[in-house]
Amino acid sequence: MIGVMDAPCQLEALSQAPLPKMEQTGFVAINTIHCQPHYQERFECLFCSRVRAIDEMPGFLAMHVLKPGSEGEPYLVVSYWESEERFQAWVGSEAFHAGHARAFADLKAAKDAGQEPPMTSTLRTYSVLAR
Numbered sequence: 650m651i652g653v654m655d656a657p658c659q660l661e662a663l664s665q666a667p668l669p670k671m672e673q674t675g676f677v678a679i680n681t682i683h684c685q686p687h688y689q690e691r692f693e694c695l696f697c698s699r700v701r702a703i704d705e706m707p708g709f710l711a712m713h714v715l716k717p718g719s720e721g722e723p724y725l726v727v728s729y730w731e732s733e734e735r736f737q738a739w740v741g742s743e744a745f746h747a748g749h750a751r752a753f754a755d756l757k758a759a760k761d762a763g764q765e766p767p768m769t770s771t772l773r774t775y776s777v778l779a780r
């Protein structure tokens with residue numbers, strides 16, 4: 650596991666993040682992630698120091714990582730895109746793998762050790778119906 654616990658938490662910076670260019674949003678991908686309790690701190694630290702490989706992808710507008718208000722509920726990783734084509738191009742890109750290298754290494758380490766995955770995810774995608 651690559652250490653990030655010592656990195657300063659940057660969640661405060663969220664309040665300074667630019668607002669999504671909502672008028673350009675044509676497609677929204679929401680990844681719902683259930684974490685095992687022992688993995689939550691690690692999960693939050695990965696996003697505190699996220700790779701930001703996505704930030705330069707054409708058509709990417711913004712993302713939010715939403716922490717549940719109730720114990721046991723999933724985190725939501727919400728990303729806003731100009732179009733589905735732009736989203737699919739990111740999923741097939743090096744940037745997707747770079748942005749997930751630590752997460753996927755953690756999953757592999759658990760699998761190799763014969764353990765349950767520390768997190769599981771379900772992707773849902775949406776078009777914009779109304780503003």
Ligand code: HEM
Binds near residue numbers: 703
């Ligand atoms: C198509 C499916 C997925 C979407 C839309 C998605 C969305 C995102 C986005 C937008 C980021 C930020 C990337 C960056 O900063 O460059 C990210 C990182 C991350 N995702 Fe995903 N993700 C997907 C699949 C998964 C899966 C399968 C898992 C685990 C089960 C996962 C867990 C994580 C974690 C832990 C991070 C933080 C990684 C780090 O910075 O070290 N994601 N995801």
